[in-house]
Amino acid sequence: MFETRMHKHKSLFLAAVTLLSLVSGTFVLSPAQAETVMERVKRTGVLTAGTSRDAIPFAYVDSKGQSVGYSIDMLVMVKEQLEKQLGRKIQLKLVKLTPAQRIPQIQTRKVDIVCDASSFTWERDKQVDFSVSYAVTGTQLLVKKDSTLGTPESLLGKRVGVLPQTTNEQVIRKVQPKAQLVNFKSRDEAYTALQQGKIDAFASDGILSEGWLQLQKNHDAFKIVPDRPFSREGIACMVPENNSRFLDSVNFALIKFMQGVINGNPRNVAIFDRSFGAKGTIFLNQDLRDLAIETMQLVIESRQEIPKNDL
Structure with missing residues (x-):
């Protein structure tokens, strides 16, 4: 009877704690229970991406009111990689953010990824995860x-x-x-x-x-x-922490793009030239273009070349 009474008190105590947590707003899912970015994108078919409205040539609004730029092109590459992996069509939803909004929007999962002109810092890396760099700035x-x-x-x-x-x-x-x-x-x-x-x-x-x-x-x-x-810092995409599968997909897409530029893939070269070619948003002379290609090669070598059948 004593054990029955103790069990009853324990059940009442747990129920009270749960109710108190719900009322106070402190009841949260554990990381294991929370939905990952990959799970949410697969379920909804939407990749929500934070970007900028005035970071020329990476992410900005053109004269037609469209979001364009090198980082927007990288987001398209990520979207296409997710479509291939998840086996479904994905809608890329762009959300324009100020620099101060970027990390909070990622942490609260309002956006799945930010690709604008964000540069890597160790302090930011404590709050979010970064992809490989796809450009260098200072x-x-x-x-x-x-x-x-x-x-x-x-x-x-x-x-x-x-x-x-x-x-x-x-x-x-x-x-x-x-x-x-x-x-x-x-x-x-x-x-x-x-x-x-x-x-x-x-x-x-x-x-x-x-x-x-x-x-x-x-x-x-x-x-x-x-x-x-x-x-000097590397420009990279930012993603929520503890989403390794999603980060792997982002990195694969970025390195695949860079390897395509180096290998002379017509589509990839055209994308690069749209931002940095002779008629691009910013013209890189031959020395700077060679430096950009060398930087891409270093990024690829820091990981692994993409197999030819995956290009």
Whole structure:
């Protein structure tokens, strides 16, 4: 009878704890019970991807209102790889995010992946997982042509525009703690402020500033400094932690694309040239193009070449 009474009390206690957890909102599924990205994509047929609206040439909105760019092309490659693996059609749903929204949206599973112009940092890697890098970037300054800025010392007391929670913001804080950082919600806002003289420089990825410059009629009125970036990072996609199968698929798709460019696959080369070719968004001269190809080769060699029958 004592055992029966104890069992009854134990059952009541567990029921009370469960009810309290539900009421307080602290009842959560364990990682083992939570749906993985691959499971959700297979169930829904939708891959929800975070991207940017103004990260030229990687992810931006064109004159027709369409999301385009090199990173958007990489997302298409990922989608096609998932279709092949899961044996069903997948819809690619794009969600435009600010840099500050990217990691929270991944952590709360509002998006399955982010591919824009996100660069790898060890601090970010504590919160999300990164794919292999498919481009290289670095922090530089966009300034007016007659500006003398370009060194850390020259930024002392200067107004430097940044986007919050970007590596560019972190780099400028590190190289010149006494610079006056001015936060902007978008690159377009920062570019406008620079043209109006409200800031002395805009710190961004050099390749993104170059993309903006090439679209401007008065591009000769600006320059990008210094020649050697303050920092260098690899651009990669971000995914939720503990989704190794999904990350494997993303990496396979990216390396498959890079290997196709190196091997001269017409479709892959056309995609690369659309962003970086002679008539692309940003023109890479032969030296820079060779460097991009060499970087791709290094990424491939850090893993394994894709078998020919899978290309």
